[in-house]
Amino acid sequence: MTANNESEFRVGVVGYCPPTKFDRQKAVDMIEEAFDQIEKNNPGKEIVIVSGLTDVGVLGIAYTSAILRGWKTVGIACKRAEEHPLFPVAEKIIVGDNWGEESPTFLDSIDMIVRVGVGQQSIAEAEETKRRGKPAIEFDLPVIT
Numbered sequence: 792m793t794a795n796n797e798s799e800f801r802v803g804v805v806g807y808c809p810p811t812k813f814d815r816q817k818a819v820d821m822i823e824e825a826f827d828q829i830e831k832n833n834p835g836k837e838i839v840i841v842s843g844l845t846d847v848g849v850l851g852i853a854y855t856s857a858i859l860r861g862w863k864t865v866g867i868a869c870k871r872a873e874e875h876p877l878f879p880v881a882e883k884i885i886v887g888d889n890w891g892e893e894s895p896t897f898l899d900s901i902d903m904i905v906r907v908g909v910g911q912q913s914i915a916e917a918e919e920t921k922r923r924g925k926p927a928i929e930f931d932l933p934v935i936t
Contacts, residue, residue: 800836801865801900802829805916806849806907808875812935815852818907821930822852825905826860828928837863841901843893844868846878849907854878867897901925908932 804822807813829838840857842850844866854864866872866880869887877883886893894916904920906913906929917927 798837799839800829800833801839801841801902803897803901803904803916803920804840804842804850804853804907805904805910805913806853807910807913807932807934808843808845808848808850811848811908811910813848813908813932814935817932818849819852819856821907821932822849822856822905825928825930826853826856829903829905830860839863839865841865841867841897843897844872844877844880844883846876851876851878853905854880865900867893867900869893898923903927906930909934 840853840862842853846854857864864878864880865882866878867884867886869889869892870885871890884896886896891912898916898919903926904917906917906927909931917929921927
C-alpha cells in the first residue's frame with residue numbers, strides 16, 4: 792500500500808463531492824488534463840488512482856477515467872463512506888469511523904496528488920503532499936451557488 796513500489800506511480804485524487812455543486816464538465820476536463828500529463832510524465836509505470844472510495848463527485852469522475860485508461864483503482868476512506876455509492880475499486884481500505892481519519896493513510900500511500908476544487912480537506916491534503924516534497928496538480932474549480 793505504500794508509495795514505494797518502483798513499477799507503480801500512485802496518484803491521489805481529491806475534490807468536491809455532493810452536496811457541493813460544481814461544473815461537472817469542467818471537472819472532467821481538469822481530470823483528463825491532469826491524467827494526460829501524468830501518463831506522459833510516467834512512461835512504463837503502472838498508474839494507480841487512489842481516492843476516497845465513493846462513486847460521487849470528482850472522485851467518481853477520476854475513477855471512471857482511470858478505468859477507461861486501464862489503470863488500477865484504490866479506495867481509502869473512513870467507515871462513513873459506506874453510506875454513499877461506492878466505486879468498485881480493485882483495493883478497498885477502511886480507516887477510522889469519521890471523515891478525515893483516513894487522511895494520514897491516504898497521504899502515506901501516494902506519490903503525488905491531483906486536487907479539483909477548493910474544499911477544506913482537499914486543500915489540506917494537497918498542501919501536506921507538497922510539504923512532503925511530492926508533486927501536485929491543482930485546479931481551483933468554483934462552487935456553483
